[in-house]
Every structure is written in C-alpha cells, then in structure tokens.
Amino acid sequence: MYRYDEFDRRFLDERVAQFRGQVARRLAGQLSEDEFRPLRLMNGLYLQLHAYMLRVSIPYGTLSSAQLRGLAHVARRYDRGYGHFTTRQNIQYNWIKLAETPDLLADLAKVEMHGIQTSGNSFRNITTDPFAGVTAEEIEDPRPWCEIIRQWSILHPEFSFLPRKFKIAVSAATEHDRAAVKMHDLGLYIRRNAEGDVGFQVLIGGGLGRTPYLGLVLREFLPKRDLLAYLEAALRVYNQYGRRDNIFKARVKILVHSLGIEKMRAEVEAEFAAMSKDKLELPEAAVAAIRAQFSPPPYADAAGDDAILQRLTAAEPAFARWVKYNTHAHRQPGHAIVCISLKPPGKPPGDCSAAQMELIADLAEELSHAEIRVTHEQNLVLPHVRKAALYDLWRRLAAAGLASANIGLASDIIACPGLDYCGLATARSIPIAQVLGERLAAREEAIGKLAIKISGCINACGHHHVGHIGILGLDKNGEEFYQITIGGSDDEHAAIGAITGPAVAAKDVPEAVDKLIDTYIGLRQNGERFPETYRRVGMSPFKEALYAAR
Amino acid sequence: MLLDKTGGAVADEWRHLADDENAPEGEAVTVSLARWERDHNALKSRDAKLGLRLPNTANPVALNGEVHRFALIALEFPRFNDGRAYSQARLLRARLGYKGALRATGDVLRDQLLFMLRAGFDGFEVDGVRAKAEDWAKAFGEFDVFYQPAEDNRPWVMRQRFPA
Numbered sequence: 001m002y003r004y005d006e007f008d009r010r011f012l013d014e015r016v017a018q019f020r021g022q023v024a025r026r027l028a029g030q031l032s033e034d035e036f037r038p039l040r041l042m043n044g045l046y047l048q049l050h051a052y053m054l055r056v057s058i059p060y061g062t063l064s065s066a067q068l069r070g071l072a073h074v075a076r077r078y079d080r081g082y083g084h085f086t087t088r089q090n091i092q093y094n095w096i097k098l099a100e101t102p103d104l105l106a107d108l109a110k111v112e113m114h115g116i117q118t119s120g121n122s123f124r125n126i127t128t129d130p131f132a133g134v135t136a137e138e139i140e141d142p143r144p145w146c147e148i149i150r151q152w153s154i155l156h157p158e159f160s161f162l163p164r165k166f167k168i169a170v171s172a173a174t175e176h177d178r179a180a181v182k183m184h185d186l187g188l189y190i191r192r193n194a195e196g197d198v199g200f201q202v203l204i205g206g207g208l209g210r211t212p213y214l215g216l217v218l219r220e221f222l223p224k225r226d227l228l229a230y231l232e233a234a235l236r237v238y239n240q241y242g243r244r245d246n247i248f249k250a251r252v253k254i255l256v257h258s259l260g261i262e263k264m265r266a267e268v269e270a271e272f273a274a275m276s277k278d279k280l281e282l283p284e285a286a287v288a289a290i291r292a293q294f295s296p297p298p299y300a301d302a303a304g305d306d307a308i309l310q311r312l313t314a315a316e317p318a319f320a321r322w323v324k325y326n327t328h329a330h331r332q333p334g335h336a337i338v339c340i341s342l343k344p345p346g347k348p349p350g351d352c353s354a355a356q357m358e359l360i361a362d363l364a365e366e367l368s369h370a371e372i373r374v375t376h377e378q379n380l381v382l383p384h385v386r387k388a389a390l391y392d393l394w395r396r397l398a399a400a401g402l403a404s405a406n407i408g409l410a411s412d413i414i415a416c417p418g419l420d421y422c423g424l425a426t427a428r429s430i431p432i433a434q435v436l437g438e439r440l441a442a443r444e445e446a447i448g449k450l451a452i453k454i455s456g457c458i459n460a461c462g463h464h465h466v467g468h469i470g471i472l473g474l475d476k477n478g479e480e481f482y483q484i485t486i487g488g489s490d491d492e493h494a495a496i497g498a499i500t501g502p503a504v505a506a507k508d509v510p511e512a513v514d515k516l517i518d519t520y521i522g523l524r525q526n527g528e529r530f531p532e533t534y535r536r537v538g539m540s541p542f543k544e545a546l547y548a549a550r
Numbered sequence: 551m552l553l554d555k556t557g558g559a560v561a562d563e564w565r566h567l568a569d570d571e572n573a574p575e576g577e578a579v580t581v582s583l584a585r586w587e588r589d590h591n592a593l594k595s596r597d598a599k600l601g602l603r604l605p606n607t608a609n610p611v612a613l614n615g616e617v618h619r620f621a622l623i624a625l626e627f628p629r630f631n632d633g634r635a636y637s638q639a640r641l642l643r644a645r646l647g648y649k650g651a652l653r654a655t656g657d658v659l660r661d662q663l664l665f666m667l668r669a670g671f672d673g674f675e676v677d678g679v680r681a682k683a684e685d686w687a688k689a690f691g692e693f694d695v696f697y698q699p700a701e702d703n704r705p706w707v708m709r710q711r712f713p714a
Binding site: 007008022038039156158161162236240276279280285289 | 609611630631632633634636637638640641644645659661662664665666668669692693694695696697698699700707708709710711712714
C-alpha cells in the first residue's frame, strides 16, 4: 500500500488548515454560501436534505486497517455511528455538522485520508479493479499508476475548474473489467503491444447520468512515460472546448460525441505534439519508488490449505455457499480474495456500522495483511486471506451480520442514497432495494448472477443504465414511479440498458422485476446470463411479460 | 484594485480602452481582441505600451508571432468557476514563451489566487470593497507542496523526492 511521505503529510496538514480558515470565514459571514459552496465541495462537503454530507476519498478503493478504524471513529464521533460506501469506491457520512468539519478532517488526516476532490468540477477519486495486484489475470499492478495520477491530479492549477467533474478509471485485467472503465470520462486499460511493451489503451467520453455513453478509444497504445503529458493534453482540450453553458451538456462525453472521436483525437494529438513533455516525464526512480510501495505482502506458505478448505466446505453447506459466491481466485497458491457483502437482504446497500468497520479492520489485520478494498458494487474485499483461515473468518463475519453469501447475485443490489438523503433525488432508492433484496434472496441461487442497479434520479449514481435490470426513480406529480431498463452491463461486455416501457408505481416494482426474471429463466440457454439472453431474444418477450396483462 | 505576485496592492498604469475610444498619446492602454484585429496597424505605430484583452473563448496560439508586441495580456474569468483562462495562461507562457505581464480579470477571488499564480498570472484585478476584508497575501502562502510542474518556479514533489 502507498504510505504518505513527509511531502504528502505536509500537504494534507496545509489543506486542513486552509479549510479551517475557510469555515471560519464562512461562520463569520465573510463568505456567502454561494462563495463558500465551491470551497466546501472541493473538500467533499455537500449540503443535503437534512444535514451536511461528507464524502471521503478512498484512493482506488484501497484502505489499511488503521484507515478503516479512522473511518469508524468518524462515524462514531461525528455521525450517527455508520457510514455508506459508494459506487465511487468512497465512503459518505450523512449527518455532519459544518462547525465540526475542520476537526473531522484533521482526524482523517492522521490516517492519511481526506475529502479533497470528491466533489466539484475537477478530477474525482481515481478508481481501479478491486482485485488489483492479487488477480492472476493482470499484466501488471495498476495501482502504482493510479497513485501517480492521483498525485498529479491534486489541486491541479489548470484543471480545478473544468466544465464538469472528471472521472478516471484504470484496469490491467485482461479478461474481466471490474472497474467499469468504459463508463468513465477517461479510462485506461494497461495493455501489451505487438512489440511486447506495456502501456495504456486510452478511452474517453464514457459516462452515465442523463445521457449515457460508453467510452471510445482515443489512443490505441500510449507509452508509460507519456502518461501525464497525454492526460494534460486531453484535459486541456476539454477545458477549452467543453460546454459551459449547460451543466447537463458539460461532461467530456458530450464534447467527444458532438465533435466525433476522430476530431477529438486530432485535437488531443495536436496538443500533445505541440506541448513540452519533458517537465512531466516522471523520474525513473520516482516510478520505481511508488511501485515498490505496492509490492506483495510476505505470504505464508499455504500449500496444504486447499485440502483443508475442501474438507470444511464438504462439512458445512452454508460455508460452502459463502466460499462459492464470496471468494475469488488469488494469484498466490493457497490464498483467496474474499468479498464481504454489505448487502444483507433488507438492509440499505453499502451501509456499514462503526462496530462492523472496526471488526473488519481487526480481521484484515489478523488475516489479510492489514489491507481492505472497496468495490464499486458497494462491498468490501479482504485481498489476501489464506484458505485455511476462511472458516474462522466466515464465522466471525457471520456473528456481525456480514456473511451474506450473495456476491453477484440478485440481492447484491447497487443503490444510491436516493430521496432518503439526497437533495437531487426524485424518488427513494433504498426502500426499493430493501424490498427486492428480501424478496429475491430465497431464489437467487436458482436465478444465478444478476446485477440489479437502482438510481433515485437521472444523475445515475446507482448506475441503473448498466444494470442487467436497471431501475430509475422518477417523480410523477408527487408520486414515486420507476422506469425499468434491461440488458445493461458494466463489465468487459459493457452495454447501456434499454427502456422496457412506461414507468411503474413503487408498489408494482417487485412484481415487475419478478416477471423480468421469470421471462429470463424461461428463455435462457446454456448458462446464459441475463444480458446475454436479452441480446439474443430482444426486448419483446420482456415487454410482453411486463405490460401484456395491464 | 490591482494585486501583484505577492498579494500586495500596486498602482495600475493601464487604461482599458473601449472599442470606440481613441487611444490617448503616450498612455499604456489595453484593447480588445476585436479592436486589435481591426486597428492593428494604427496600434502598432503608437509610441506607448500596448496591452491585449483576450476573451476566454479565443485560442491564444493564434497570436503566435504577435504575442511579444504586448506588454500586458489580460485574461478573463467571467465567473470564478469558468476555468478556461487557466489553459490560456499556460499556453501563453509555455507554448508561446510570452514574458510580459499576465493579468487575471473578472471574478478573481482569494481562493483561486494560488491556482492563477501557478498557471502563469502575475497580476490580479480584484474587487476593491472585498479586497479590504481579505488577507490576499496569505492565500499565496497556504501551500508549499505541489503535485505538478506548472508555470511558476515552485518545485513539484516528484522532482523534490528524486532530483534529476
């Protein structure tokens, strides 16, 4: 894991002091709310329906045990004892008092954390594959590059007031995309070219929101040494030509799709060719030093662990089910990547209490080299667990309500906070997720892998466009209605879902989802997943099932 | 009120000329880009300092070859969150090698001052009423760690950690 050095620590202390001054100026009336708003947003502080909300950045979704304990402390001391993990691999607190935020941020700084650029029209948290560095299907670990981009993007003097926010994701996996790279303003796939050199395939113009697009290839192969210069060129084009007259048309995806990718590419390449690149070339030693911080932990020899695990799963079916759905292949023999589900059916997706965070921090310290990851599906990951320790881990998680064996299944629902908290929402998301989770849990193994994603408004924080079944909450004359899309996908087969038809009332959502699932089960062949069946048979059977009898 | 690179108030010798206003003899004036394009022959023959006001929709690279005629270029921030002029400033400094004065005008607020300085600005037109209440010089000293090379001479961390 990356640990701060003296420069990083000094910077963060300076940032906390600056924000303390800004809050003081606001409380003294020297700054109007209009003037203060962008300053607090640059530190992750939003004003929501009931209180301030603080979004804390978790760079590329990686936490140490000490940091997770720090997040638990914030939940206890400054919030109501819990936090909410988001689709951006971050955490949000929903009940924050403005006057306490400087102290809160000072406490976070002690564990090398902050809320910088978790909001505002600049670079947001850089995200990656939650299995980075531990999956066997990787060309190299993407996290050092995430860290390099993270540092370069902090308080950038040219790009802190872009037309709109800018999200970057990086993945080095060759088979699976667990980072939703194509849904980002800018996506980087680490790839090897024909000459055997490792570099980046650069995508631009992806994004969800009210106009969903998948990213398009801007550059087929970018040598590593040019990464920052090329990013600067792309951002300079966006900063100058992105629309600023309409907030809904300001994301880079709109620029890319109105110019066309060829014109966009020509602009970026022209800028890249003309700019001086030397300044931004990273010293070799700097890259090596950052890479060294991500070297694998000292794994134990776990050669006999597979046999032990086999014996234990044979003896206890509930444990076997958890191992089947919640663990993944690790590159190190005898080890597993463990997903901790934050989706117990009937509970708000992604919520985690302070006590649960502390337990997970302890378990990570004991069993996973003190490391935790956050996924964009709002779950947590222990990336380095010996297989012989899985049974003990499972029992201790179960005692805290954290052993739901549903990763990737129907009750592993993504949902935004919705109208229960959010000032932008047009409908509630959490109650829909709760009802669906409880209803589908009983038959989710029979259904198989299914991604249900719920957003409480058109801004699509719940990624509904890319759900196998996507649910979008709308307001119709003061009543909550839900528009349903199907066939979306956020992985290596990324696709935007299609709208089934007229929105349905809140009370009718569970039955509608049942009908879609029944139709899928009736039509699927050879282990097809929902979007594959949809692509093969088209919309009509689903539409018919939903609307025929009405 | 005009501030310099240290955040201190300084006298402003420049007069911003309207497009239909005659250029007074011997006085330092700025003109709009439209005026420059229309009257550049007459403006070039004046014996006084000339400045240019560039709208934030203009591509400064188009000034290549002419840029050194200007003793001052003023860039505008119609609202503090319209950040186009940051890129213009960097293009002027880095691409065109512009060495004259570079002034930030419009919605210039304390909390953007350091970004502007780093992007290459060295003069800041700020609201006079507001200016009295704010400690502008402090804004420049809030950070001494920077994560990117820019148009000022401040070192960036990657080079500080590993000097070439």
